[in-house]
Amino acid sequence: MIFINDVKILIINKDTAYINIVNNAISIITKHIAQCNSIEKAFNEVLNDDNFDFVITDYNLFNKDFTMRGLIKVYPKTELIIVASKPLYSQGSISIHNGAKEYMDIKSELNSLPNKILNIFHEKKDKTKLREKLLNHYLLDSTSESYNKMLSHCEKVANTKANILLTGESGTGKEVAAKYIHLCSPRSTNSFVPVNCSAFTETLLESELFGHEQGSFTGALKSKQGRFEYANNGTLFLDEVGDINLTTQVKLLRVLETKKVERLGSNTERLIDFRLISATNKDLLCEVVNDKFREDFFYRISTIVINIPPLRERHDDLDKLIKFFLEKSQEENDIKIKYIEPEPEKFLYSYNYPGNIRELKSIIDRMVILSVDGNITKDGIPILYNIKNKENNFCKETSSFNKIINFKDFKIETESKYLEWVLSQTGGNVAEAARKLDISARQLFNKIKEYNIKKS
Numbered sequence: 001m002i003f004i005n006d007v008k009i010l011i012i013n014k015d016t017a018y019i020n021i022v023n024n025a026i027s028i029i030t031k032h033i034a035q036c037n038s039i040e041k042a043f044n045e046v047l048n049d050d051n052f053d054f055v056i057t058d059y060n061l062f063n064k065d066f067t068m069r070g071l072i073k074v075y076p077k078t079e080l081i082i083v084a085s086k087p088l089y090s091q092g093s094i095s096i097h098n099g100a101k102e103y104m105d106i107k108s109e110l111n112s113l114p115n116k117i118l119n120i121f122h123e124k125k126d127k128t129k130l131r132e133k134l135l136n137h138y139l140l141d142s143t144s145e146s147y148n149k150m151l152s153h154c155e156k157v158a159n160t161k162a163n164i165l166l167t168g169e170s171g172t173g174k175e176v177a178a179k180y181i182h183l184c185s186p187r188s189t190n191s192f193v194p195v196n197c198s199a200f201t202e203t204l205l206e207s208e209l210f211g212h213e214q215g216s217f218t219g220a221l222k223s224k225q226g227r228f229e230y231a232n233n234g235t236l237f238l239d240e241v242g243d244i245n246l247t248t249q250v251k252l253l254r255v256l257e258t259k260k261v262e263r264l265g266s267n268t269e270r271l272i273d274f275r276l277i278s279a280t281n282k283d284l285l286c287e288v289v290n291d292k293f294r295e296d297f298f299y300r301i302s303t304i305v306i307n308i309p310p311l312r313e314r315h316d317d318l319d320k321l322i323k324f325f326l327e328k329s330q331e332e333n334d335i336k337i338k339y340i341e342p343e344p345e346k347f348l349y350s351y352n353y354p355g356n357i358r359e360l361k362s363i364i365d366r367m368v369i370l371s372v373d374g375n376i377t378k379d380g381i382p383i384l385y386n387i388k389n390k391e392n393n394f395c396k397e398t399s400s401f402n403k404i405i406n407f408k409d410f411k412i413e414t415e416s417k418y419l420e421w422v423l424s425q426t427g428g429n430v431a432e433a434a435r436k437l438d439i440s441a442r443q444l445f446n447k448i449k450e451y452n453i454k455k456s
């Protein structure tokens with residue numbers, strides 16, 4: 001067990017036997033354990049803004065003047081764990097719904113308490129990193145009217161409970177906008193849980209979202225918490241929501257209506273408090289018309305629709321973004337750039353970026369990595385652009401046969417060239433290329449390995 005010196009825990013109870021039992025269980029992970037005999041005293045005298053990482057207490061100590069919700073609201077940096085001396089299922093549900101991180105039985109579950117504390121503690125550190133990452137790693141300071149309007153919509157809806165649908169082309173920054181909404185919301189100290197819906201088969205997506213009990217399907221060797229449960233009191237982000245099949249949409253609709261989740265293979269419902277943000281680059285209304293997306297589910301997830309503008313409509317931001325990514329790329333690759341030759345510079349400012357910010361970022365990375373003695377040369381300009389400029393695209397190349405080879409070799413050669421071309425179109429992004437090819441990312445990885453394709 002790792003001993004974390006800086007985790008500070010307050011145990012509240014008037015019963016000294018309770019305090020001793022809990023103290024013994026957690027003393028293997030920290031020395032900083034304090035005690036207090038009432039919630040009132042903890043509220044008024046012991047707790048302050050961030051002097052304790054955890055409060056451990058029993059359900060029955062709260063009363064109408066000093067409530068669980070009140071404690072969490074007044075001391076949001078402190079996590080609450082309920083260790084119940086007389087556990088009841090209903091109390092567990094209410095505690096989690098009110099914002100407690102855990103509800104456990106003092107008699108049978110105390111062994112797992114140190115590990116649970118460590119997990120929550122590390123998770124919280126990760127969240128602080130997420131906030132820093134967002135502010136330091138993304139450029140949200142914009143001079144473009146459409147992008148600023150989008151950001152202010154995000155800020156406005158962050159405080160509400162409305163389900164939000166983010167639309168926009170691939171690579172515009174929908175996931176970045178989702179994180180921004182989460183961080184502007186009162187849920188920001190809880191989890192932001194992203195799920196890429198296109199990355200799973202039907203059963204796996206359901207198990208990923210709802211969780212499962214041991215043996216509920218072939219391969220379910222252990223019970224598993226679903227992403228809904230992880231998102232309790234936080235935000236669930238369903239990326240590529242347009243790829244969810246119709247059967248799963250029905251199940252999700254029910255969860256959105258009841259806020260209750262049942263793990264696969266279980267008949268116990270868990271009450272979950274989550275905010276839903278979905279994203280798609282598909283025209284979902286068109287999918288509804290074509291019976292590929294349920295109308296009721298569409299309306300349920302899209303109370304508020306926010307569109308992220310494509311990069312070509314953000315001319316005013318291009319200069320800032322180029323400088324931002326140039327700086328980041330130099331830092332990340334430990335390369336100092338002294339000069340950009342006129343040709344690549346002209347390319348950066350005139351290209352229309354069909355792959356949006358993702359493509360701009362990847363082009364700048366390529367330019368920095370291929371720079372010579374600190375100079376960005378025309379070699380940094382993406383291959384696809386060069387190919388297009390020479391009017392020598394993939395289709396032309398493959399249609400000019402000049403020698404007969406056996407069909408197997410032909411298939412390998414053509415397939416490998418095609419995959420290389422698709423990857424160059426997505427700026428080397430395997431997940432996106434796989435999506436466009438309608439195969440799994442794993443299948444594409446295997447092909448890249450098999451054909452030794454270089455992702456330029």
Ligand SMILES: Nc1ncnc2c1ncn2[C@@H]1O[C@H](COP(=O)(O)OP(=O)(O)OP(=O)(O)O)[C@@H](O)[C@H]1O
Pocket residue numbers: 137138139140168169170171172173174175176177239279280281357358361432
């Ligand atoms: N404002 C921004 N500042 C810096 N980088 C950004 C910004 N917005 C997006 N990016 C970068 O662009 C890339 C694409 O962003 P993101 O994944 O959020 O796009 P998306 O619209 O969700 O794409 P997809 O539809 O393909 O899932 C990421 O690498 C992200 O870091």
